[in-house]
Amino acid sequence: MKLIKQLLIMMLLCLPFLNCTSTKKEEPKTTLKDALSGKFLIGTAMNSSQIWGKDTLGVKVITQQFDAVVAENCMKSMHLQPKDGEFDFKDADQFVDFGERNNMFITGHCLIWHSQVPAWFFTDTVGKDVSKEILTERMKNHITTVVSRYKGRVKGWDVVNEALNDDGTYRNSKFYTIIGKDFIPLAFKFAHDADPDAELYYNDYNEWYAGKRDSIVKMVIQLKDQGLRIDAVGMQGHIGMDYPNLEDYKAAMDSFAAAGVKVMVTELELSALPTPRPNVGANISDIEIYRKEMNPYTDGLPDSVATAWTNRMASFFKLFIDNSDKIERVTLWGVSDADSWKNDFPMPGRTDYPLLFDRNHQPKTIVSTIIQEAKKNK
Numbered sequence: 001m002k003l004i005k006q007l008l009i010m011m012l013l014c015l016p017f018l019n020c021t022s023t024k025k026e027e028p029k030t031t032l033k034d035a036l037s038g039k040f041l042i043g044t045a046m047n048s049s050q051i052w053g054k055d056t057l058g059v060k061v062i063t064q065q066f067d068a069v070v071a072e073n074c075m076k077s078m079h080l081q082p083k084d085g086e087f088d089f090k091d092a093d094q095f096v097d098f099g100e101r102n103n104m105f106i107t108g109h110c111l112i113w114h115s116q117v118p119a120w121f122f123t124d125t126v127g128k129d130v131s132k133e134i135l136t137e138r139m140k141n142h143i144t145t146v147v148s149r150y151k152g153r154v155k156g157w158d159v160v161n162e163a164l165n166d167d168g169t170y171r172n173s174k175f176y177t178i179i180g181k182d183f184i185p186l187a188f189k190f191a192h193d194a195d196p197d198a199e200l201y202y203n204d205y206n207e208w209y210a211g212k213r214d215s216i217v218k219m220v221i222q223l224k225d226q227g228l229r230i231d232a233v234g235m236q237g238h239i240g241m242d243y244p245n246l247e248d249y250k251a252a253m254d255s256f257a258a259a260g261v262k263v264m265v266t267e268l269e270l271s272a273l274p275t276p277r278p279n280v281g282a283n284i285s286d287i288e289i290y291r292k293e294m295n296p297y298t299d300g301l302p303d304s305v306a307t308a309w310t311n312r313m314a315s316f317f318k319l320f321i322d323n324s325d326k327i328e329r330v331t332l333w334g335v336s337d338a339d340s341w342k343n344d345f346p347m348p349g350r351t352d353y354p355l356l357f358d359r360n361h362q363p364k365t366i367v368s369t370i371i372q373e374a375k376k377n378k
């Protein structure tokens with residue numbers, strides 16, 4: 001009897017603890033967007049399978065971890081206006097709906113770019129280059145139609161993408177050879193006229209090269225001198241294990257901030273693979289033939305490489321966090337390693353590990369490293 005009484009007392013004493021463990025909810029884990037709030041937006045590019053909700057695991061990561069989105073492809077001119085005057089907004093509308101439903105900052109990428117632009121844009125019915133006047137009119141029509149459609153909803157636009165070479169000279173694109181350097185201010189003017197409240201950006205890669213960096217600073221100052229709106233320079237972050245060095249990246253950020261614009265780190269990913277050519281850049285048509293020795297980690301990253309990757313990505317995020325007064329947004333170019341275009345660029349058919357979430361959509365160590373670094377700086 002005494003034993004039963006003792007047992008009953010013990011059970012009663014334990015009850016609160018039992019109760020506690022059975023009803024207490026798991027503490028929600030801090031997410032990237034929570035940890036980085038007040039510093040900068042943290043975004044991702046979305047592919048069409050995420051936009052349409054087919055990649056459910058990807059969508060879950062996007063809504064949990066990120067507060068900004070950009071479309072990886074569907075807002076490029078070849079998708080939006082495949083034929084002269086025939087627009088296709090199906091995917092882009094769905095993308096913008098997704099961003100709004102989830103209260104995300106939506107960036108439009110991109111209005112004027114030499115790549116992923118349909119051939120008709122520059123040619124007449126017999127395939128000859130159109131005149132400066134006609135190309136300007138086509139630019140105006142494209143920009144006005146697209147920006148007006150998403151007025152007030154898409155909050156910022158990559159107006160001009162990749163207009164310069166690494167040495168800072170103008171890229172020999174059709175926009176440049178037909179219109180001349182005025183195509184840049186014209187594009188900014190057309191975009192601003194269509195949505196005066198939208199933020200407007202110039203976006204490029206390899207901006208850590210002094211020539212390119214200085215030409216962008218000059219461009220920003222000239223646009224401002226002409227009374228045109230430019231809010232930020234987008235720094236595509238297609239980085240590798242051996243390029244760029246942090247000091248050069250920081251010097252570019254500082255130069256853009258000193259020119260009176262914000263910095264957006266756009267298209268961030270860190271390739272874990274050997275670099276197949278120097279100054280690899282991100283011009284999408286500069287492709288290398290597959291070489292097996294350039295694809296060494298098909299079965300997973302060795303620990304030493306994974307650690308080196310984490311350390312390098314961490315040092316970039318530390319730079320961003322330490323300079324968050326200059327940076328409005330950091331956007332990853334995709335969610336999981338399986339999504340990344342780096343599996344096929346600059347060499348198709350490789351297995352790369354460039355993003356924050358692995359092929360099973362699990363966060364890599366870097367995610368908690370970033371969260372800790374952000375909390376340290378709160």
Ligand code: XIL
Nearest residue numbers: 072073109161236267282283284341
């Ligand atoms: C890439 C996409 O990720 C790929 O899916 C597509 O096949 C080619 O374009 N600079 C940019 C991005 O501004 O739009 C490019 O995105 C990568 C380089």
